[in-house]
Amino acid sequence: MSTLLIRKVSFKDISDLQKICKQTFLETYAAGNTEEDMHKYLEEEFADGKLKLELNDNDSEFYFAILDNKVIGYIKINFGESQTEIKDKKALEIQRIYVLKDFQGKRIGKALYQKAVEIARQKGLEYLWLGVWEENPKAIQFYEKIGFVAFDKHIFQLGTDAQTDIMMKIKLN
Numbered sequence: 748m749s750t751l752l753i754r755k756v757s758f759k760d761i762s763d764l765q766k767i768c769k770q771t772f773l774e775t776y777a778a779g780n781t782e783e784d785m786h787k788y789l790e791e792e793f794a795d796g797k798l799k800l801e802l803n804d805n806d807s808e809f810y811f812a813i814l815d816n817k818v819i820g821y822i823k824i825n826f827g828e829s830q831t832e833i834k835d836k837k838a839l840e841i842q843r844i845y846v847l848k849d850f851q852g853k854r855i856g857k858a859l860y861q862k863a864v865e866i867a868r869q870k871g872l873e874y875l876w877l878g879v880w881e882e883n884p885k886a887i888q889f890y891e892k893i894g895f896v897a898f899d900k901h902i903f904q905l906g907t908d909a910q911t912d913i914m915m916k917i918k919l920n
Contacts, residue, residue, distance in 0.1 A: 749815050751855065753862045756809035756821070758802055761795060764809060767818050768793040771845035776905070779882060784906025804829050810862055812846065812855050820846035822859040824866065832901060832914075833876060839867040841877040856889060867919055874919060878903060878912035890915050 756764050769789050777785055791797070801807050806829035812820035823843040825831065830840040841863050846855045867875055878901055879886045895915040903912045 751858055752811075752813040753858060754811050754813060756802065756811055758799070760811070761798055761802070763811070763818050764798055764802075764821065765793050765795065767811070767821050767845070767847075768798070768843075771820065771847060774848045775845065775883070776880075780905055780908065784908050787906040806830075807842075808866070810859065812850075812859055814850070814855075819850045820844075820855050820859060822863060824863050826870070826872075831878075837873040838916075839863060839870070839872050839875045841875060844877075857893070860893065864919065872919065874916050876914060876916035878914050881911045881913050887913065887915075893917070 772789060772793070773785065801823070802809065806826040807823065809821055809823050811818045812822075821843070822841060822845075825840040825842050826838075827836055828834055830838065831842060833840065841860070844856060844859050844863075846859070863875060875895075876898075877890070877895070879890060880903065881887075881900075895917045897913050897915050899914040901912050901914055903910045
C-alpha cells in the first residue's frame with residue numbers, strides 16, 4: 748500500500764511545482780474559461796520568476812502531495828502581509844489547494860488541508876480562510892463539509908475575466 752507524503756517545496760522543485768500548478772489549474776478551470784484567458788493566467792501566475800519570488804517569501808509556503816514518487820497535488824499557504832487580502836496576523840490563507848483529477852475523492856485535498864491546520868496551530872493562529880470560485884460547486888461543497896463558512900466575496904481576475912470568489916473561513920479550536 749502506498750503512503751501519501753506531504754513535503755515542503757524547495758527551489759530545486761521549481762519545475763515540478765510549475766508543472767503541477769499548470770496541470771491542476773487547467774484541469775479545474777479550462778472548461779469554464781476561454782483559451783486566451785487560461786493561457787494568459789498560466790503564463791503570468793506560474794512563470795519561473797513569479798514562483799521563485801513566492802518560494803523566497805518567508806510568509807508563503809508550498810507543500811507537495813506525493814504518492815509513489817509522483818507529485819499529485821499541492822497547497823500554497825500565506826501568513827501576515829503575504830496574504831492576498833485580509834492580512835490578519837491571526838490568520839492563515841490557503842491561497843491554492845489543488846489535486847490532479849485522477850486523485851480527487853481520495854482524501855488528498857483533506858491531507859493537504861490538515862497540513863495547513865497543523866501549521867496554523869503551530870503558529871498559534873486563530874483561523875484559516877480562502878477564496879473559492881462561485882462556479883466551482885465541488886470545491887465549495889468540500890470546504891463546507893470540513894466546516895468552512897462563507898463570510899464575504901471578492902473579485903478574482905482570470906485573464907480578461909473578472910470572476911467572483913466566495914471567501915470562506917474556519918476557526919481553529
